[in-house]
Amino acid sequence: MTPLVAVLLASALTVPGPPASYAPADKQGFGTARQATSPVWFTLGRTGLTEVFYPDLSTPATRDLRLVVDGRTAEGRTEPVGRLRYRQVFRGDGWQAEVAYTTDPSRPTVLADVRLRADRPVDVRVVFDPNLSRDGDDDRAVEHPGALVARDDRSASALVADEPITSRSSTEGNVIQTGTLGLDGVRDRATTLAIGFGAHVEQALSSAKRSLLEGFPRHARRYDQGWDEYLAGLERPKSADRDLYDTSMMVLAATEDKGHPGAFIASPSFPWAFGFDRTIAPEFGSYALVWPRDLYQVASAMLAAGDRAAAERALDFMLDVQQQPDGHLPQNTRVDGEPYWTNIQQDEQAAPMLLAWLLDRADKSTVDSLVAAAEFMIGRPDAPATQQERWENQSGYSPGTIAHEIAGLVCLADLLRRSGDPRAARYLAVADDWERRLEGWTVTRTGPFSPDPYYLRLTKDGRPDAGTAYNPGDNHPTNVDQRAVVDPSFLELVRLGVRPHDDPVVRTTVRVVDEQLEVDRFWHRYNGDGYGERADGGPWNIGHGRTYGRLWPIFAGERGEYELLAGDVAAARRRLADIASTANDGRMLPEQVWAGRGTTSATPLAWTHAQYVRLAWSIDAGRPVERPAAVACRYAGC
Known part of the structure; x- marks a missing residue:
């Protein structure tokens, strides 16, 4: 408990609050009602409720809600109950509290049902x-x-309880509020808290009070029913753990904003400096944004799972946020489509082309929008180089990015060909040219890791045998030779059908990447990655000491898809189990892990849940379900 909270608990006086920040990003739970009539989402940390989002998923509205028993806050254990609902168990000196959470499916209210037992009144x-x-x-x-x-x-x-909250106090500025609840663990052992939201005070109070009056059990039943109905419309793959698979599908569905169809955010969390440093995030909200890249991952997983409507909405959102007049897709947006960061990432221009092909969307409106994105992609003077590759901190010629560009153009050409549109030949010609020149931009023959050629993370200049140096960023202390940096992202070439799995350069690079980046069945993003925690576990920030990127579970999924193409189904099954092993007690899958456990990185990360879902379906199918045949048959022999 902070000194400020201790002062508030001891006094009804108003004191200045500290600058606003957000809770740690390793969420133990994430939930919302399936019903669109409840525009509120909640997250759970280790000490209780953390960020609640209202009225949309790009707008956090709280930092936390916690119990303080006899002056102390305890860390709890999170247990899934129902569907995207949770119970947390807290223990202290002579007492135990169980807190269950739900939302009201009819209005913007989060409810916490508190059960407390104590050896003495507390x-x-x-x-x-x-x-x-x-x-x-x-x-x-x-x-x-x-x-x-x-x-x-x-x-x-408005926070209300079954009985009036007494001894209330608040800070000024960043408001932190405290009050006494009417239970002591002996005579009174239960209460329900309701946090209502609204455009003004009267609406917030009305929501909280009406939800409280109708009762926690009723809301929990309707909440579970909504998710049961959603899952009943889908099939389950044989390969996946049932509970984690169901949770993953619900997490993916829950990351879609209810007022903006197709707007699936990356994560309902704000890792490290993104949650507290105004120089890094002048307006807090990073990660609660929509990236076309992450949106493609989510949409392709949901399509594989049978939720075609969600994938259609995702494509519509991508095309709706295209910028005029040049037709490019922004790096990311808020759920209402407003651009947030504005760098250009060429793989994101290809994302709607790949998704449209998977959906077989060849109507004129869709195709015209895709053509605008393609013209932007190929019209840049340095194409197929990108201002930022998928890790968003370097420019240059990235094999992973170029894989998306080539595949996207081929998929677009295939959609055009079906209607006899002569523009198909133009995009195929560009794709074929880039495919022929790929190794010349991205494969080194003079690198330090192998005498055989291998793919680099990227080249700054399209000269992979030159020792061009650059700083990887994220607090890396020195410049590095581009020939000494590799990245598992090159496997996008195989997944998307630009190269066969047994291509000699691919096989060499697999070996090099394993030697350089693999630790305990997972992989780092690239040599010298600094996007992660300090050695002592402190948060990533820029200019505040060396930081270290950890291991990403998504790479286990990408490797599993590669192994399926190589005919090793058993290895792919092990990769699926490896991803599952990173789930925390609330079945949330993280962005990064260390020593087998999630770090305080973004959790849940929608991309990780999507990779788990997609790999499970791919194992059942015996091949990556999202691999575009139009590309593979052109370059990789189908």
Whole structure:
């Protein structure tokens, strides 16, 4: 418990609050009602409720809600119950609390059902930190009998309980609110808390009170029913763990904003400096954004799982956010389509082409939008080089990016060919040219890792045998020779059908990547990656000491897809189990792991859940289900 909270608990005086920030990103649970009538999402940390999002998934509205028993906060164990619902168990000196969570499927309210047993009467307080409209520094506490109420210029929150909350206090600026609950673990052992949201105080209070009146059990039943109905419309692969698979599908569905169809965010979390440093994130919200790259991963997984409608919405969203007049897709956007970061990433221009091919979308409106993206892609003077490759911190010629560009153009040409559109020949000619020149841009024959040629992470200049040096970024202390940096992303060439699995350069690079990057069945992104925690576990930030990128579970999925193409189904099954092993107690899959456990990286990461789902279906099918035949048959012998 922080000194500030201790002061608040001891006094009803108003004191200044610290600058607003967000809770650690390793969420133990993530949930929302399936029903669109409830525009509220919640996350769980180790001490209780953390960020709640309202009114959309790009807008965090709280930082945390926790119990303080006899002046202490405890860390709890998270247990899945129902469908994307959870119970947390907390223990202290002579007491145990169980807190179950749900949302009201009919309105923007999060509910926490508290059950407390103690050997003696204990003092129970609640600490609530609203961060309305992405920024808690402009929140204002509102006095209201028996409730903790706050507002800013755009929205409001209200925390109520079965009995009036007493001894209330709040900070100024970044509002942190505390109050005493009417239970002591002996005479009174249960209460329900409700956090309601609205455009103004009256709406927030009305939502909270109505949800509380209708009761936690009713909301939990309807919440579970909504998710049961969703899952009932899908099939399950034989290869996957049933509980983790169901959770993964619900997490993917839950990352879609309810007011903006097709807007699936990357993660409902803000790792490291993205949650507390205004120089890195002047407006907090990074990761609660839509990347075309991540959206393709989610959409292809959901299509494989039988949720075609979700994949259709994802494609529509991609095409709706194309920028005019040049037709490019922005690096990422908020769920309402507003661009957030504005760098150009060429693999993201190809994403809608690949997805449209998987969906067999050849209508004129779709194709015209894809043509605009293709013209932007091939019209850049340095094409197929990219301003940023998929790790978003380097420019140059990336084999992973070029794989997407080639495959995207071939898929677009195939869609055009079906209607006799003569533009198909133009895009095939460009794709064929880039395919012929691929090794000349990205394969070194003079690198330090092998006497045989191998793919590099990227070249800055398209000269892979030159010792061109660059700084990898993310607090790396020195420049590096581009020939000494590899990346598992080259396997996109195989997954997308640009190269066969047994291509000699591919096989050499697999060996080199394993020697350089593999640790305990997972892989680093590239040599010298600094996007991760400090050696002591402290958070990544820029300019605040050396940091170290950890291991990414998504690479196990990508390797599994490669192994399927090589005919090694048993190895692919092991990769699926490896991904599953990284799930935490709430079945959330992380962005990064170390020593077999998730770090404080973005958790849940939709991409990781999507990779688990897609690999499971690929194992059942005996091949990567998203591999475009139009590309593979052209370059890799089908």
